[in-house]
Amino acid sequence: MLLSLTGVTKTYPTGEGPLRVLDGVDLALDAGQSVALTGESGSGKSTLLHLVAGLDVADAGVVRLGEVNMTQTTDAARAALRRGTVGLVFQQFNLIPSLDVAANLAFQARLAQRHDPAWATQLAESLGLSALLTRYPEQLSGGQQQRVAIGRTLAARPRLVLADEPTGNLDEATGDAVLDLMLRLVTQTGAALLMVTHSPRLAARLGTRIHLHGGRIA
Amino acid sequence: MRVVLSALLSHWRRHPLQLFMFIMGLSLATALWSGVQAINSEARASYDRAAATLGQNTLERIIATDGAPIPQTTYVALRRAGWMVSPVVEGQLERANLRLLGIDPLTLPREAAQVQTLEADGLSTFLSAQGQLIVAPETAQRLAGADLPPLRTDAALPPGIAMTDIGIAQRLLGLEGRLSHLIVSPNTKTPVTPLPAGLIRRAPQAEGDLARLTDSFHLNLTAFGLLAFAVGLFIVHSAVGLAFEQRRPVFRTLRALGLSAGSLTGLVLLELMVLALIAGAIGVGLGYGVAAALLPDVAATLRGLYGAEVPGTLGLRPGWWAAGLGIAVAGTLVAAGQSLWRLWHLPLLAPAQPRAWARASIRSLRWQGGAGAVLLAAALVLLMFGRGLWSGFGGLGALLVGAALLLPSVLVAVTALGARLARGVLTQWFWADTRQQVPGLSLALMALLLALAANIGVGTMVSSFRLTFTGWLDQRLASELYVTARTEVEAARMLAWLTPRTDAVLPIWNVETSILGRPGEIYAVADHATYRDNWPLLNARKDAWDRVASGSAVMVNEQLFRREGMALGDELDLPGGSMTVAGVYSDYGNPKPQVLMSPDALVARFPDVPRLRFGLRVPPDRAEALAAELIAAFDLPQGSVIDQAGIKALSLQIFERTFSVTAALNVLTLGVAGLAMFASLLTLSGMRLPQVAPVWAMGLTRRRLAMLDLVRTLLLATLTLVAALPLGLANAWALLAVVNVAAFGWRLPMHVFPADWLQLAAIALLAALAASVIPALRLARIAPADLMKVFANER
C-alpha cells in the first residue's frame, strides 16, 4: 500500500467557529493506481490533498505514505517526503519565477538528488518544452507553464503525484492536451496519481473515482 | 467622498506597521533635516545679531589702513571738519572672556543703535563714572560676581559681548585715547574734507565676518542634513509603494464604481498630505530635540574655531516649524510621486499577470545604472577640475548618488555571476532568488550604501585630520611654556627675570589686520632654532628662515597661499608695503589668513604692536616648576602662563567637538538606513510568498527558508558594504582634497584605518541582521495555510 488514510479529520478555525473540513476519511491507494477525487467547492478535497502532501497535518486519524505516518513525524521529515516521494501539480502553476525553464524542470529532482539529465531531456521533449528551456516563467503561456510544472514533478520520479485541478486555469482544449500528457507520463513512470477535480468529465478519464461530500467519502 | 476616504484609510488601520514605518521614516527624515536647519538658523541668527551690532551691516565705517587703533584726536578733528562719525573702541577683555564694545551714545547714529538699551534713567547711569556693561542675559549669568562695572541685561545683544560707554571701555582695555573704528552716519554730507592719510572708508558688511567664516561649517551641516533626509525618504518611498501595491484591488474597485482617476488620485494625495503633516509635526518636534542635544557642541565648536558666540540654547522660530512641515510634505510628494503617477494611469482591468511593484524590470535598472555612470563621470569632472566649495559638494553629491544608482545593477551582475558559478540546486536558486530580490531591496540598499560610504568617508576624514592635527600641534607648539604679560613694563621685567632661568625666551607678537581685504593676522617670531627645526612648513625656499629673519620675506599659512593661488617668490601686499613669500606652513583650525614675519619687520609696520607674549624654552621637566615660580614672582592672573600640554589639550578638545556633531549625524544616518532596510524587508516578506511557497511545497522547511532569507540579507548587506568601501574612500578623498581645501583652505593627507572599517562592517551587518530578523521569524512561523493560499484557486 503506497498511501492509506484512516479516519482522517481536519478542522479549520473560522470566524463562525471551527469548520470541520474532513470528517473521518478513509482512503487507500496502491502504486501505479490513479484516482480522481471529486466534490463540490468546500467539500475538503484540496485539504485532503494537502494532508497527503505533508503541507498540513491532520487533527486526528492516520495518513500513512509508504512507511511514514505523516501525522506523527517532524516538519523536516514531511519536507523530505515532499522532496523525494511526492510530486505536486497545482492549479496555479507555481513555478519559481527567478529560475528559467530548464532550472525549474530540474529543480525538484536536484533537491531530491535524483537528477537524471537524460530523463530531464526526454521529459522536456515529451512536454514540448525543448525550445523554451532558457525562458523565464513569466514569458510562458498558461499551458506551457503547467507543462513545466508537470515536468518538474515527474523529473524527480515521485512515487505519488498529487494534482490539484491541474487544468483548472486552462481552456478546455489545452487542458485536455496537458492532462493527456500528464496521464501518459505518470503511467510511463509507474507513479500513482491522486488528482483533485470538480469535473466529472476529467474524473472519468482516471481509473478510480472517489467523491467527497461534507468531509466524508460518499 | 467620505466613504471612499474611509475605504482608503482602512488600509492603514489593518496595516499599522506600515503606517508606523511611513510616519517614522518621514518623521526621522524631517527630524534630521530640521534639526540641522535649527542649528544653522540659531547660529545664523546670532551672527546676524553680531553683524547688526552697531549697524555694521548697514553703515560705513572708517578704519585705519594698517588696522592699528585710530587716535581719539583724529576723531575729534574729523567731527570738527564736518564728518558725522561716531567712535567705537572694541577689544577682548581676556580676564572675563568678554568682547567689549565701547560706544558714545550721543553720536551713535540712530541706525546703529539696534540695541535699544538706554531707557529713561539709563543714560546717566550708562555715562556715570563707574559705568555700566550691557550684556545678554546668558552672558550676565556667566559674569556674575566678576570684577566689572555693574551689569545690565538686554536680550538684543549677542552673547559674549558687552556694550559700554567708550570711556569705560578704553579704560578696561587699556586703550585710553585710542579708537578701533568710526561709524559713519548716513547723514554725513559728501565729505567736506578728505580723510587723513592712513584712514579709509569701509563699505557696510552685508553679512558679518562670522557669517562668512562659518559658511563652510554650516554648509557641511546642511549637506549632512540633506543626506539624512534623502535616506529617510527611501523609507517613505518604500512604505508608500507598498501601501499602493496592496491597495491596487481597492483602487480598481473604486474606479470600477465610477470614481474618476483624478478624484482617486486627489483623495490619495489628500491622505498622504494628512499623514505627511502628522509625520512632519512629529519630525519637527524630534528635530528640536536633535538640535537641542547637538547645539551645545556646535556652539562650543563655533566658539573654539571661529570665536563666534552662539547661545547654547535653542529658540523656537515659527519659520523653522513651517519649513519643517514644508520639507515633510515636499519629501512625501517626491517619495510618492511615482506611485501617484501610476495611480493616475491605473488600468481599469488588471493585466493577466500583475507584475509585483518590487520587481522593477531589469531594463529600468539598466537605465538607472546608466544615469549612475553619468553622475559618476560628472563627479569625477567636478572633483578633479571644479573650483570652490559648491563644486566640491556638488561633486561629492554626484559621486554618492551616482554610486547609489549604480548599485542595483552591480548587485544584479554579481548575483547573476553567483548563480552561474553555483553548483548546487539550492545555491543556484538562492542566487537567482537573491537577484530577484535586488530591485525590491535596492532602495534600502542604496540608503545603506550612502550611509556606509558617508560613515567611511567622514570617519576617514576625521581620523586623518586628527592624526595630522596632533602631529602638527607637536610641531607648532614647540615651546614648553607660553606667557602673556599685562603691560609692556611687566613684559620687560619678565624678560629680565626669565632670561637666566630658561634656555630661550622667544617673543611672539601679533596684530590683527586686514590681509588682502580679509580680516587676518600677522605674527612675529624670533629667529630661533625652535622655529627653524619645528615649524610645520609645507613648502619653502631653502633660505626662507634667513630671509624672514632679515626682514625681506614672510611666510604665509596654507589658507592664504591656496586662496590667493600664490607661488613661492610672489609679492604679498601687506599693510606698510609688500613682501616676498618665502614659505608656506600648515595652520589647521584657523579660519583667517596669517602671515609670519620677523619682529623687526612687524614693529616697523605696527609701532604700537603689544609686546606682551613669549614662548619659553626650558627642559620639559622644569616647565611646571618654572610656571609656578613665574606666577608667584609676578602675581600673574590665571591663564597668563599656559604650558604646551594645556594648549594641546585645549586644541584637541576643540577639534573633537568640531566633529562630534558630524559623528552624531553619521550614527543617526546609519540608523535611518537600518530602518529603511527593515521597512523594505518587511514589505518584501509580504510579497515574497508566491516565490517561497513552491520551494516550500517542494520540500524545504520554513525554518530553512527563513535561514536562507537571513543569509540573503547578510549577503546583500555585505556586497553593499564591499561597494561602500571604495566609495567611502573616494568620499574621504573628496572631503580632504577638495571640500576641505575649498572650505577651510587646507589640504590634508589621507590615512586609512581598516580597523574602523571592520567595526563599521560589524555594525552594518548587525543592523542588516536586526532588520531581517522579524521578517525571517515571520516566515519561519508562518501558518502553512497562508502558504497554501498561494496555491488556492481563489487568490
Place this chain on the structure above:
Amino acid sequence: MNAKAVLLWLLLALPAAAQGFADMGRKVDGFSLPQRGPFSFPADHGAHPDFRIEWWYLTATLTGPDGTEYGAQWTLFRSALTAGEGEGWSSPQLWMGHAAVTTPDTHLYAERLARGGIGQAGVTVAPFMAWIDDWQMTSRAGAGADALSAIDLRATGPEFSYALALDATGPVVAQGDGGYSVKSAEGQASRYYSQPFYRVTGQITVRDREIPVTGQAWLDREWSSQPLGEGQTGWDWFSLMFDDGARLMGFRMRDGGAGFTSATWIGKDGTATAMPHGALIATPLREADVADRAVPVEWRLELPQKGLDVIIAALNQGAWMGTLVPYWEGPIAVSGSHTGRGYLEMTGYGAD
C-alpha cells in the same frame, strides 16, 4: 526709547507737566545757584560747568538781495550730569547744538550732540570760541574790545548752511536785575545777558541755493541750575528789534494760570530798563497747527509804560524745531505802534 530720546529727557525736555518744561523745575543738588552781582567778562562769556544748564543763543533776521526775508538760528546748549569738569570721556558735560535757517516757505534745522572733555564741543574764553563739531562761533574782536563785539558764525545741516559775520553796534546788555533774571514768583532765576545789536553780512545756503544776506542779530547768554518754578510748563520769548534802533526782550512763563511775565526795554544806546512782572501783556491772537500741536503764531504785545502795542506775526509759521527737545523758533514781523523784526521762541507746547 533710544539713546537720543533719553538725552532729550536729560538735557531739557520733560513731558511731565508738573516738572515744568525741560526739567528745569527740579532742584538738583550739587550745582551752583545764580547770584546777583556784576558779570565778569571775558570769563562769563565762557562756560560755567558748576551750573546745570547754559546756552549761547543767537538769532538773526536777514534779508536777501531781492528783499526776501530770512531767519537764522545758532545755539549751543551745555548740560551737566553733575557739577564740574572731568578728564576726557569722564567729563559730565554734555553739549547740544541747534542750527536753523527759515525762509518764508521753508524751515530747515539740524542738531548736534557731543560729550565734553574730548574737544568735540566746548567754549574757550581767550580767544573766544564756542563750537560743536564743525559749527562754530569765533571771535575776531580786536585787542581790548569785547570778545563778542565781532564774531564769525558757521553751521551746516544736511540741506542748509550759513556763514555770517556779525559786528556789534552797541554794548552787551544785562537782563533783569543787573543780569539776574527772575523766572517765577517763587524767585527762580538765571544769569542772563544779551548782545542785541549785531549787524550781519554773509551768506546762507538753502538746498544748494546760495543767497547773500544782510541783517541784524541778537545773542543771548544764559545759565542757571533751576530756572523754572514748580508748575511752569513752558515759555514764550520775544526779541524785538525795532526800526528805530530800540530793542525789547520779553517772556511769559506759562503755568496754566496768569503766568509770569518779564521784559527789558533796551534803548538804542543800550540803556536797559527792566520791567516788572505784569508790565508786559502778551496775548495769543491766532493758533496754527504745527507738528500736531496748536501753536500761537500771531500775538498782540502791549507794554503800556513804553506806549507799545504791536502785532507780531511769524514769517513762517512752520518754524518748528523737531529736535530732541522740540520747540518753535522763528523770525517774526512787528507792526503797530512800533515796527521792526525779531524772533519768537515758544517751548512746552505738547502734542495734541
